[in-house]
Amino acid sequence: MSPLSKLLLQNSCRNVVKSYFLTPSQFRCFSRTLAALETPKKPESSQKQEHALQRSILEDVLLTEKPKPTTFGGKVAEKASNTFMYTAVVVGVGLIGAFVYVLAGEFFAQDSPQTIFNKALSLVREDGRCQDMFGPSIAGFGEETARGRRRHVAHHKYEKDGMQRIRVLFHVKGDRDEGIAQAEMEQRDGDWQWRFLYVETKRRPKTTHVLIDNR
Amino acid sequence: MEEYTREPCPYRIGDDIGSAFAMGLVGGSIFQAFGGYKNAAKGKKMVGMLREVRMRSTLTGVQFAAWGGMFSTIDCCLVAIRKKEDPINSIVSGGLTGALLAIRSGPKVMAGSAILGSVILAMIEGVGLVTTRWMGSMMDPTQPPPEALDDPRSLGQKSQAEPGLDQSRPFGIPTGLPNLS
Numbered sequence: 057m058s059p060l061s062k063l064l065l066q067n068s069c070r071n072v073v074k075s076y077f078l079t080p081s082q083f084r085c086f087s088r089t090l091a092a093l094e095t096p097k098k099p100e101s102s103q104k105q106e107h108a109l110q111r112s113i114l115e116d117v118l119l120t121e122k123p124k125p126t127t128f129g130g131k132v133a134e135k136a137s138n139t140f141m142y143t144a145v146v147v148g149v150g151l152i153g154a155f156v157y158v159l160a161g162e163f164f165a166q167d168s169p170q171t172i173f174n175k176a177l178s179l180v181r182e183d184g185r186c187q188d189m190f191g192p193s194i195a196g197f198g199e200e201t202a203r204g205r206r207r208h209v210a211h212h213k214y215e216k217d218g219m220q221r222i223r224v225l226f227h228v229k230g231d232r233d234e235g236i237a238q239a240e241m242e243q244r245d246g247d248w249q250w251r252f253l254y255v256e257t258k259r260r261p262k263t264t265h266v267l268i269d270n271r
Numbered sequence: 272m273e274e275y276t277r278e279p280c281p282y283r284i285g286d287d288i289g290s291a292f293a294m295g296l297v298g299g300s301i302f303q304a305f306g307g308y309k310n311a312a313k314g315k316k317m318v319g320m321l322r323e324v325r326m327r328s329t330l331t332g333v334q335f336a337a338w339g340g341m342f343s344t345i346d347c348c349l350v351a352i353r354k355k356e357d358p359i360n361s362i363v364s365g366g367l368t369g370a371l372l373a374i375r376s377g378p379k380v381m382a383g384s385a386i387l388g389s390v391i392l393a394m395i396e397g398v399g400l401v402t403t404r405w406m407g408s409m410m411d412p413t414q415p416p417p418e419a420l421d422d423p424r425s426l427g428q429k430s431q432a433e434p435g436l437d438q439s440r441p442f443g444i445p446t447g448l449p450n451l452s
Contacts, residue, residue: 159397162404163358170357177355195354204279204286206356208403216419223420238423256425264425271422 166248167241169211172224176239176253180228185265186255190230198226219243221251233257280350284343291339292332299331300324341368358396365392
């Protein structure tokens with residue numbers, strides 16, 4: 057499209073070309089339009105190029121449309137493949153949901169080692185004697201792995217005298233000293249209750265402080 | 272002994288950067304090798320593939336290292352602040368890492384990448400929990416039930432029966448005496 061015909065299409069200054077004598081306002085308009093037509097739109101085009109370069113594979117996959125099938129057989133095949141894909145997605149999402157549900161149930165259960173660790177640690181932190189022994193702020197952590205993670209809380213689940221019990225062991229550390237806390241819970245009438253909770257310093261002579269003893 | 276008991280936290284960041292770089296390098300080499308082979312000109316497939324691997328896989332490694340180092344740093348910060356080590360730490364730091372590394376792309380991308388990061392980390396943690404919880408019983412279904420533990424000795428003697436009296440011994444001999452049988 058030539059600049060002149062473009063000019064003709066401009067809405068704002070329609071009567072510019074028709075009139076032979078230009079009023080000052082028309083002249084201004086005319087020159088402005090010409091200037092606008094002449095200056096190449098550099099920044100925009102370069103931006104577009106950049107976008108084309110930066111477009112990812114995912115975008116390509118999402119934006120390109122496949123040609124629609126015209127024959128009956130092609131249509132049936134496309135529908136079948138679509139149905140299969142949708143079922144696969146639904147099944148996958150369902151499986152992940154079930155996995156997450158089971159995992160969350162395990163994680164937040166009353167007898168999960170993590171829950172017991174959390175409760176016991178908050179009890180230890182609030183206890184005045186423990187604060188005297190270890191320092192005002194007490195950190196709690198589990199067993200250390202080779203990669204420096206200390207998230208795994210040691211625990212042992214067993215049955216004794218017909219009761220389900222779980223024993224949990226974790227480490228506590230404060231500014232003054234560090235020690236080991238042991239806790240045990242027992243299922244009584246379907247409810248998990250403390251059996252004992254005590255802390256012991258690691259350094260000898262070992263000092264023991266019993267927080268809970270419901271044996 | 273000092274080596275064994277020291278705090279893992281600040282040193283762990285270096286370990287993580289290194290292992291993430293190695294992981295990215297190996298994975299990136301494999302991935303770029305395929306792309307390089309496909310895109311290279313005919314007759315220069317091998318050369319093109321090797322050049323692509325040489326030029327791009329280190330970049331992948333560096334990106335992985337940035338992720339790992341950021342993740343570990345935030346994880347250590349969270350451990351220091353919360354004074355507790357549990358899976359929540361790593362999930363939160365995965366999300367924060369995703370957000371911080373995408374900070375130049377704007378809030379929308381940040382949110383997406385944060386969600387992606389935390390979901391991936393949550394899945395890793397979940398798989399870890401599952402393997403520790405169920406792997407043992409799956410590997411050997413015939414293993415005996417876990418043995419019962421005795422009460423720890425530091426708690427002292429105490430039983431449900433009346434203190435000082437034991438039903439199994441005659442004349443109410445106190446339980447404090449050593450059991451010779």
